[in-house]
Amino acid sequence: MSRTTAPPPGNGQAVDPPARAWAAAGQALLATLAARLRDPLAGGAAGPAAAAPGRAWPAPEPCRLELHAPLPQAGRPADAVLAQALPLLLEGLPPPDHPRALAYITAPVDPFAVLGSLLAAGLQANLGLRRMAGLACAIEAQTLAWLAELVGAPALRGGLLLGGGSAAGQTAVWAALARACPGWHEEGLGARGPQLVAYASAASHHWLDRALRLAGLGARGLRRLPVDAEQRLQPETLARALAADRRAGRIPWLLVAHAGTVGSGAVDPLAALAALARREDLWLHIDGAYGAPYAALQAEPGGSDRLAACGASALADPAGLNQADSLALDPHKALHQPLGCGALLLRRPETLPAAFADAPPYYAEAEPAADPAPDPSQCGPENSRPFRALPLWLSLQAAGAQGLRASLRAELDGAAALRAALQASPAFVGGPGALGVQTFRPRAGGDAAVGQLLARLRADGHAALSAVRLAGPDETAPAAGAPRWLRACVVQGLGSAPEGLARLPGELAARLDPGAVGD
Numbered sequence: 001m002s003r004t005t006a007p008p009p010g011n012g013q014a015v016d017p018p019a020r021a022w023a024a025a026g027q028a029l030l031a032t033l034a035a036r037l038r039d040p041l042a043g044g045a046a047g048p049a050a051a052a053p054g055r056a057w058p059a060p061e062p063c064r065l066e067l068h069a070p071l072p073q074a075g076r077p078a079d080a081v082l083a084q085a086l087p088l089l090l091e092g093l094p095p096p097d098h099p100r101a102l103a104y105i106t107a108p109v110d111p112f113a114v115l116g117s118l119l120a121a122g123l124q125a126n127l128g129l130r131r132m133a134g135l136a137c138a139i140e141a142q143t144l145a146w147l148a149e150l151v152g153a154p155a156l157r158g159g160l161l162l163g164g165g166s167a168a169g170q171t172a173v174w175a176a177l178a179r180a181c182p183g184w185h186e187e188g189l190g191a192r193g194p195q196l197v198a199y200a201s202a203a204s205h206h207w208l209d210r211a212l213r214l215a216g217l218g219a220r221g222l223r224r225l226p227v228d229a230e231q232r233l234q235p236e237t238l239a240r241a242l243a244a245d246r247r248a249g250r251i252p253w254l255l256v257a258h259a260g261t262v263g264s265g266a267v268d269p270l271a272a273l274a275a276l277a278r279r280e281d282l283w284l285h286i287d288g289a290y291g292a293p294y295a296a297l298q299a300e301p302g303g304s305d306r307l308a309a310c311g312a313s314a315l316a317d318p319a320g321l322n323q324a325d326s327l328a329l330d331p332h333k334a335l336h337q338p339l340g341c342g343a344l345l346l347r348r349p350e351t352l353p354a355a356f357a358d359a360p361p362y363y364a365e366a367e368p369a370a371d372p373a374p375d376p377s378q379c380g381p382e383n384s385r386p387f388r389a390l391p392l393w394l395s396l397q398a399a400g401a402q403g404l405r406a407s408l409r410a411e412l413d414g415a416a417a418l419r420a421a422l423q424a425s426p427a428f429v430g431g432p433g434a435l436g437v438q439t440f441r442p443r444a445g446g447d448a449a450v451g452q453l454l455a456r457l458r459a460d461g462h463a464a465l466s467a468v469r470l471a472g473p474d475e476t477a478p479a480a481g482a483p484r485w486l487r488a489c490v491v492q493g494l495g496s497a498p499e500g501l502a503r504l505p506g507e508l509a510a511r512l513d514p515g516a517v518g519d
């Protein structure tokens with residue numbers, strides 16, 4: 001704020017008028033956010049429970065705002081800009097912590113992390129180069145170590161924060177490929193390329209298809225394996241596919257296992273898959289973007305039982321996540337961070353520079369001997385890197401492991417209440433579901449009833465749900481014409497109130513046509 005001709009602040013009290021206006025606008029903004037955000041983490045960051053929750057889903061009419069104004073030529077004061085933009089944003093976007101915002105795994109944000117984001121933006125630390133931001137890089141390293149400790153995976157010694165689970169998975173795939181292809185730097189995939197085959201279950205997320213395609217391996221490079229009735233990959237299924245592929249001269253190199261699938265929250269039998277991957281010399285990437293944080297519950301009394309009760313006993317096994325070569329875990333989901341924060345943790349972090357390192361001529365000032373650790377820009381796809389760790393680092397301290405566990409526990413208890421209510425419901429039948437994710441559909445009326453219910457919910461905004469198709473047992477992908485399931489994702493932290501979720505099936509049944517409600 002020193003771009004004016006006002007005298008520089010001398011004794012700490014003189015502030016030039018633009019700076020004062022900026023601070024006042026900021027205070028008003030914080031007051032608005034404080035009234036809107038609820039604390040999902042027991043971090044004590046914000047108080048007031050949201051009043052009437054309002055719509056769980058944006059209003060159905062298409063956005064009528066004509067955001068087509070030309071670029072403003074003259075600037076305007078900050079308070080005027082905010083006064084115009086804020087009502088637009090607050091009315092146009094539903095509150096992030098609506099108790100029935102269940103459509104996607106997009107969780108409400110920790111208000112304390114919102115402050116961390118503000119601070120990170122203000123500091124503008126660039127975590128690409130250690131010599132510019134050594135302290136920030138150390139904070140990122142500590143944050144990653146805390147995450148590994150939280151989920152009981154101390155063997156995962158380092159990694160990176162990236163934009164999300166997709167970016168984390170893709171980065172792991174590149175590192176694994178560099179290991180699988182000895183001439184990677186010179187020849188890329190080389191002669192082995194066409195023979196390489198990666199494995200994942202029918203329930204894997206599409207980041208994997210994309211990562212393999214962009215690596216030049218194509219769909220042929222991915223073997224999707226059938227899941228059991230709970231959407232889990234069983235080791236025998238993998239073992240059979242490996243044997244058949246090896247007989248055919250193909251080269252298995254990667255297994256992607258799941259700690260919480262996107263469609264139904266399923267957790268694969270991680271320890272058994274890890275043992276098989278080790279025997280077969282496969283790189284094991286565990287996609288725990290959604291589900292890995294729940295492993296934190298293993299450390300508390302009753303935690304293992306709670307995990308088992310929601311289909312995730314593999315997360316209570318210390319030989320699960322800790323055996324991964326790489327693990328993706330999204331703090332912007334169950335750890336309630338601002339979007340754009342996905343962690344990649346690795347058993348051998350040195351595999352990242354092996355895949356990514358370059359020696360660009362425009363960073364000639366580097367003194368290799370001064371800091372033997374490679375720059376983060378040499379360990380992943382990003383060059384300039386934001387201070388993603390800061391909101392998370394602050395938030396982990398404010399909530400503590402206990403506050404985080406309280407939030408994770410509340411989500412599982414909320415999902416358990418929903419499951420019990422679905423079981424007792426005359427109108428709905430439950431499908432696969434684990435951790436905080438549950439699928440269900442009307443007993444009668446098929447896909448049409450699913451579509452009609454979603455349309456009614458979009459219109460009245462009572463709850464937000466989504467729909468998924470799931471592969472049946474022995475299928476490697478959902479069959480053409482496979483039924484749609486409604487999906488509820490309980491990720492509201494402490495706001496995942498079991499009473500409200502227990503009422504949901506009844507509230508939804510009231511929105512079904514009489515024909516869709518069974519007898």
Ligand SMILES: *Cc1c(COP(=O)(O)O)cnc(C)c1O
Binds near residue numbers: 105165205262288342
């Ligand atoms: C959300 C999710 C992803 C993708 O993560 P983004 O952060 O959206 O990139 C990948 N896998 C699983 C299992 C997920 O739940």
